[in-house]
Amino acid sequence: MVSVRAVVAHDELHRGGESLVLVDGQVHRVSALGTFIREQADGPVTLEELAQxxxxxxxxxxxxxxxxxxxxxxxxxLAAGLLEAVAG
Structure with missing residues (x-):
């Protein structure tokens, strides 16, 4: 089963549920939903677990x-490089 986890950011700024995430020299503005997903994926988590x-x-x-x-x-x-797939 494939799981995902958050890519370690060089820096993050959280405000109003959203975040700015610096990864590999790029700053990404992440929605509240994306920020919540990254927080839940601090370790490997399956899509089913995340959905629940x-x-x-x-x-x-x-x-x-x-x-x-x-x-x-x-x-x-995943496409933005903010999550990575891991064997789980």
Whole structure:
């Protein structure tokens, strides 16, 4: 099963639930949802685990399933280099 974890940032600034994250010389503005996902992924976590935590914290998504929406959000964070896939 594949898990994800947050990439260690060089620096982070949190304000109003959002964050600015410095990774590999690039600053990323991360939404409240992305920031929450990175916080939950301080160690390896599966998409299923993340979906459950997100649904508990934010309620069910307006469209699709929690797992589908979690997968979409994680893919964005992976592409930005803010999460990494790990064997878990």
């Amino acid at each position: 935590v997100l649904e508990t914290a934010f309620g069910p998504p307006p469209e699709g399933t929690a797992l589908e929406q979690t997968r979409a959000a994680v893919e964005v964070l």
